[in-house]
Amino acid sequence: MSTQKPSQSEEEYIIKQDALVRHKAALEKAKEMAVAEHEAQRKLHHMRCPKCGMALEAVVFRGVTLDKCYHCNGMWLDAGELETLAGHGGDVLSRVAAIFRR
Numbered sequence: 001m002s003t004q005k006p007s008q009s010e011e012e013y014i015i016k017q018d019a020l021v022r023h024k025a026a027l028e029k030a031k032e033m034a035v036a037e038h039e040a041q042r043k044l045h046h047m048r049c050p051k052c053g054m055a056l057e058a059v060v061f062r063g064v065t066l067d068k069c070y071h072c073n074g075m076w077l078d079a080g081e082l083e084t085l086a087g088h089g090g091d092v093l094s095r096v097a098a099i100f101r102r
């Protein structure tokens, strides 16, 4: 009565199956790491000026929230906000520029 040693082909099959499972797990892990890295970057940069890194301040002008940097005088808009401002017509963009001109 002895433990049967796996044949060469059985051994290869077992290793191959194990490799497939481990490869799938490694891909999942990489995906989780990418999601975590993106979340870390989002937290790090949220409401920070993309040009100089100082904190942005929210200023509501005609119903649109402008993200303003009082350090470098940059101003940032979320998706759709430029269109909303432009939609007010007239000289609204010049007026915003005039408010913060220095």
Ligand SMILES: [Zn+2]
Residues within 6 Å of the ligand: 049, 050, 051, 052, 053, 054, 069, 070, 071, 072, 073, 074
């Ligand atoms: Zn700035």
